[in-house]
Amino acid sequence: MSNSAPRDASLRAADTDRIQVAQLLTDAAAQGRLDLTEFEVRLAKAYAATTYDELDVLTTDLPGIANTRRGACKPAPSTVLLAILSGFERRGRWNVPRKMTTFTLFGGGVVDLRYADFTSSEVSIHAYSIMGGQTILLPPEVNVHIHGIGVMGGFNHDLGDTGTPGAPHVTITGFSICGGIGIKRKKRRPQTRLESA
Structure with a gap:
C-alpha cells in the first residue's frame, strides 16, 4: 500500500x-x-x-x-507526557509513536489508544507514577505485554483476552511508587465519532 x-x-x-x-x-x-x-x-x-x-x-x-x-x-516521533502537580490526557484520534514515556508525580494522566492511529506495529510505553496515577486504555484488538511493578501501589497486569493476530503489539513497562498505573482493555463506544484530535 x-x-x-x-x-x-x-x-x-x-x-x-x-x-x-x-x-x-x-x-x-x-x-x-x-x-x-x-x-x-x-x-x-x-x-x-x-x-x-x-x-x-x-x-x-x-x-x-x-x-x-x-x-x-513512518512512526510518529517519540513522546514524553509529564504530569507534575498537574495532569495530562491523550484521547481521541492521534498518532501513537513507537516509543512513549509517561510520568506522573502528585498528578494524573490518561492515555487512550482506542481511537488513535498506530504508526508502528511495535509500541513501547514506559509508564512511571510516584504519588500519582495513570490509566492506559487499550482497544480490544491490540496485543499487550506488561512488565511493571508497584511499590506500595499498583501496576495492573490482568487484562484477560488476547488481541487479534497481526495487530500492533504494545509493551508496557515501568513502576509505580505510592501510586497506581491502571491498564484496561476497553471497547470503543458506538456513539463516539473517530474525529481528529
Whole structure:
C-alpha cells in the first residue's frame, strides 16, 4: 500500500501496509462511512491480512478512500507526557509513536489508544507514577505485554483476552511508587465519532 507502482495483489503485505489500511479505515469511520461494528470487523481483517489483495478488498467499497495512498508509513516521533502537580490526557484520534514515556508525580494522566492511529506495529510505553496515577486504555484488538511493578501501589497486569493476530503489539513497562498505573482493555463506544484530535 505504501507503493503507488503497479503490484501483484498476491504479494505479501508488510506491517506498514496493514497500518496504512487501518488508518484509511479510521478515516472512513470518522467520515461516517463505516459504523463501529463494521469498522472493528474490517480493522481486525486488515491486521490479519497477509497479501495486498486481502487489504485492497477492505476499502474497495469506500469512494475516495479506496484509491488513497498516503506514501510510506513512518512512526510518529517519540513522546514524553509529564504530569507534575498537574495532569495530562491523550484521547481521541492521534498518532501513537513507537516509543512513549509517561510520568506522573502528585498528578494524573490518561492515555487512550482506542481511537488513535498506530504508526508502528511495535509500541513501547514506559509508564512511571510516584504519588500519582495513570490509566492506559487499550482497544480490544491490540496485543499487550506488561512488565511493571508497584511499590506500595499498583501496576495492573490482568487484562484477560488476547488481541487479534497481526495487530500492533504494545509493551508496557515501568513502576509505580505510592501510586497506581491502571491498564484496561476497553471497547470503543458506538456513539463516539473517530474525529481528529
